[in-house]
Amino acid sequence: MEYFGSCLCKGVKFKVIGDFEDFYLCHCRYCRKDTGASHAANLFAKKAKIEWIKEETKIKTFQPPKSNHVKAFCTNCGSALPNLQMGGNLLVVPAGCLDTSLEMRPDAHIFISDKANWDESLDEIDKFERFPE
Ligand SMILES: [Zn+2]
Numbered sequence: 001m002e003y004f005g006s007c008l009c010k011g012v013k014f015k016v017i018g019d020f021e022d023f024y025l026c027h028c029r030y031c032r033k034d035t036g037a038s039h040a041a042n043l044f045a046k047k048a049k050i051e052w053i054k055e056e057t058k059i060k061t062f063q064p065p066k067s068n069h070v071k072a073f074c075t076n077c078g079s080a081l082p083n084l085q086m087g088g089n090l091l092v093v094p095a096g097c098l099d100t101s102l103e104m105r106p107d108a109h110i111f112i113s114d115k116a117n118w119d120e121s122l123d124e125i126d127k128f129e130r131f132p133e
């Protein structure tokens with residue numbers, strides 16, 4: 001399988017060749033800060049390879065001290081981007097930066113012990129196609 005992805009400003013474009021083994025929605029405090037949302041949605045691959053197609057803007061990596069959390073982002077638009085962890089053996093791809101549609105469903109919610117107090121039964125609240133009138 002091949003997946004294409006990019007950041008918001010399109011300064012960075014990449015291709016992932018291979019398959020993802022795991023897809024987790026992480027509610028930990030690092031992922032909440034990192035994304036500004038209730039959880040991160042990350043794909044994990046041990047065998048897939050990443051090819052950077054375009055690196056017009058710089059990619060920066062940040063790791064909070066004493067944590068395993070890694071955030072890679074475009075220094076122009078701030079979008080989350082793929083990164084390699086575990087000494088380059090684990091490719092982590094934020095699902096939202098993919099342009100290829102993903103047929104995979106998330107495997108699990110993780111670190112729910114850390115979730116925000118408003119992050120509860122979110123499926124039950126109103127849904128609108130666009131911004132509500
Ligand atoms: Zn960008």
Ligand SMILES: [Zn+2]
Nearest residue numbers: 026027028031
């Ligand atoms: Zn997390």
